[in-house]
Amino acid sequence: MRFGHFDDERKEYVITDPRTPYPWINFLGCEEFYSIVTNTAGGYSFFKDARLRRITRYRYNNVPADDGGKYFYINEKGKIWSPGWKPVKRELDRYSCRHGMGYTVVTGEVDQLEAEVLYMVPLGFRGEVQRVKLTNRGGSKRAFSLFSFVEWCLWDALDDASNFQRNFSTGQVEVVGPTIYHKTEFRERRDHYAFYTVNEEIAGLDTDREAFLGLYNGFDAPDAVVECRARDSRAHGWSPVASHHLEIELEPGQEKQLVYVLGYVEVPPGKKFTGHQVINKGSAEAMMERFRTPADVGAAFDELAAFWNDLLSVYRLEHPEPELNRAVNTWNQYQCMVTFNFSRSASLFESGIGRGMGFRDSNQDLIGFVHQVPDRARERILDIAATQFEDGGAYHQYQPLTKKGNDAVGRNFNDDPLWLILSTDEYLRETGDWSILEEMVPFDNDVNNKASLFEHLKRSFYHVVHNLGPHGLPLIGRADWNDCLNLNCFSETPGESFQTTENREGGVAESVFIAGMFVLYGEAYAEICRRLGKADEARKAKGHIREMKEVIDAHGWDGRWFVRAYDHFGERVGSDERDEGKIFIESQGMCIMAGVGLEDGRARQALDSVKERLDCPFGIVLHNPAFTGYIVKYGEISSYPEGYKENAGIFCHNNPWIMIAETMLGNGDAAWDYFRKICPPYLEEISELHRTEPYVYAQMIAGKDAHKPGEAKNSWLTGTAAWNYYAITQFILGIRVHYDGLEINPVIPSAWEGYSVTRKFRGATYHIGVSNPSRVSSGVKAITLNGEPLEGRLVPVREAGSINEVRVVMG
C-alpha cells in the first residue's frame, strides 16, 4: 500500500495520507541552521549542533508519536484544524505534504478554506522561513483566526530534558511588536538568542506555554486556540514558547500570504545589550528585513531550487525504469547530502544528544557526496584527519562544534584509520587535486604537531601493519566496522558500554574483515605512492599487502566462505564449526572487493554461500544463523533479539559490498537483484510493512529471523546512502571515477537494452550512451569518444567546459 507518490518533475515526494506508517520526514538546511520536519508539521530546529544549540524543543519516543513542532491552528467559528492534520487531527477535506529538496510544503483544506505552509531554510540564512498561504475557495466571505506555535528549547537539549530543578526558573523572553525573542541565559554567558516573528499586525501573542495550552491540555487543544483568544502571556521561567494570533478576513477567491521567520542570532562580545538587560536586536532586525514579503520568500525558494538542481546535475541517469531514475538522480543523492550535513546526529531515530561525527562513518559518507561538493569534502577530509593520533589510530568520533575527537563511544576501533584512505582516494579520483596530500594536518588537533595528509595516510596503513595478532591478521581492537562484534569486551554488567569496556587484558581477537580492507585500501595507498613518485614506498606497501593476502589464504578461508574473525581464544567467528553465526556478510564483501579469491573460484563460492544462507526477500542479512542467546565473548551482537540490528538484521550499509563483489565477477543480474531489493522507490508498494520513508534508505530492515521481516528502522542517517550510490553509479551502471578519466564498465542485468548518463567530471561534461544489443551483463565491445574509437575502457579527462559524446556498446 502507498501513502503518496513521487513527483519526479518537482523532485518531491507527495504524501496524501497523513497517517503514514511512521512519521515521514525531511531535512531543511545545508549550512549552519537545520530543521527536521515531519509530514504532519512536527520536528525541531538547531544551530550547527543538535545537542548543544537546540532552538526548539522536541520530545522523542513521545505518546502519541511525533508530538511537538512548528504548528499552525485555524479557528473558524469554533471549527478548529491544522493544515498538517496534526496536532488537532481534525479530518481535512484535502491534505498533502510535499517533501522536496531542502523544503517541505504542508497543505490542508477544510470547507473550501485552504492553508498551505512552506517550511524552508534559505541559503546563507540562520533561520527557518515559513510562508503561509491562505485561500478562500468558497463563495462567501470568511473570517477566522490563525495561531502559530513553537516551543523553545533551553539550548542544551540533554540538559533541557533532564535538569528541571534549574530550567523551570531560567526561561526569559522579550517582546517587541509581533517579534518574540527567546533569551534564556543571555543575561549571563550566552551570546546568542532566537526569535520568532510574523510580517503582519497581530491580535495577540503568547510566550508562556501553560498560558497558551492550559496545564492539562495537549498540543491538540490549546486554551488560547479553543477560546480564540491569545493570553498575551510573558514567560518567566517554566517553558517559554512563541505563538502569534492573527485575525484574518478573506473575500471569495481571495488569497493572503504571511511570512514567519524563526531566527538564530549571535551577538559580538561587548555588544550584547542596548540597555539594561535589553538584548541587541540589530542582526535579528536585518534578518526580518530580508524576509519582509512573500516575494522575498519566493526569490529564496528559487535560489534554493537552483542550488539543488546544480548539485544534482553532476550525475544524471536516463533509464527506462522511473524508480531507478528517481533513486539515482534525486533521492539517493539528496540522502547523501543529508548525511553530509547531519552525520548521525538528528533524525527520528537519532536524538541529537547522542553521537558526534564518526571517524569511520564520515569517511564513508564522503564517497556519496564528493562529486557534489568537492570543496567541502576536502575540508571534511582535513577535519577528520586532524583528529588522528600520531600512531595512525583514531578517536571513534569528534564533535562538529569543536572538531575535536573524544572517547565518548570508545577508541581503538582498528578499521577506523583505513577509511581515511578510502575517502582521500575517492577525492583524488573525483577531483585530481593532489595538492590535498601536501596539506599540513595536526595529530589530535595539536597545531604544534603536524604532518602532511599523505603522512596521515601512511600512518593509517602502518597502523594495521603494527597491530597484527597471533595469526598475522589485524587485531580487531574494540571492534571493526561491526560496532557490536565486541570480541575483547566480556561484559556481564547490565548497562556497561560494549564499546568502551575491556574486561580482559591483552585483547588478541583478530579481524579478517580488516585484513580484506587492508588489501583493498592498501592497494589504493600503494597506487597513490606510485603516482607521487614514491616507488620504494609503493613497493614496500605492496610487500605488506602480499603478506596479508597470504595470511588470508592461510587463516581467512573457512572452506566455503571467508572467516569473519578470530575471538579472544583464537577460535573462528563466522565458521562452519560454529552452530550460530556460521557466515558473516562483511568479510565476504570486503575480501572480494579487494580481489581476494577472484582467480581461484573462492570468490564465487563465497558469493554462492551468501546467496544460499544470507539472502532473503528483503535483502542480505548480516550473518546466519542468528544468535539465539547472549554470548559474553561476542558482546553486543548477541544482545539483540534475532533478526534485528547487528544480530542478523539486514544492515543495508553492507549489502552494496556484495553488489560490488558480484559486479567484479561480471554478474550483473545478481548485483541488480540485491540492489533492487533494498532500493527505496521499489519498496513503495510495501510501505505498510516497510514503515519508513519510501524515498530514503534505512539503516536496518528486520531480517528473516525477526518477528516481522521486512520492517525497516533508522531511516536517513546511515552509510547505506553513500554505499548504495557508489555501487549503482560506479559499479552497476559502471561509470567509475579514475585518476585519469572515467572508466566505463557496466555490469547490468542482461535484459537491459541500454541507458544513458550525463556525468560532469573535472569541469567537462560527458554524455554517455550505453547500448546492449546482444543482451550481455558485462563486457564492453567498443567505445567512441566524440566519434573516435577508444582503446580500452578509459575515457580520458577532457578540457574543462567541453561537452563530449561517449558511445558504449556492450558485448
Ligand code: GLC
Ligand atoms: C552504525 C554505526 C557504524 C557501524 C554500524 C555497524 O551504523 O554508525 O559506524 O559501522 O552501525 O555496527
Ligand code: GLC
Ligand atoms: C549500537 C548499535 C550500532 C551502532 C552503535 C554506535 O551498538 O547497534 O548500530 O553503531 O550503537 O555506538
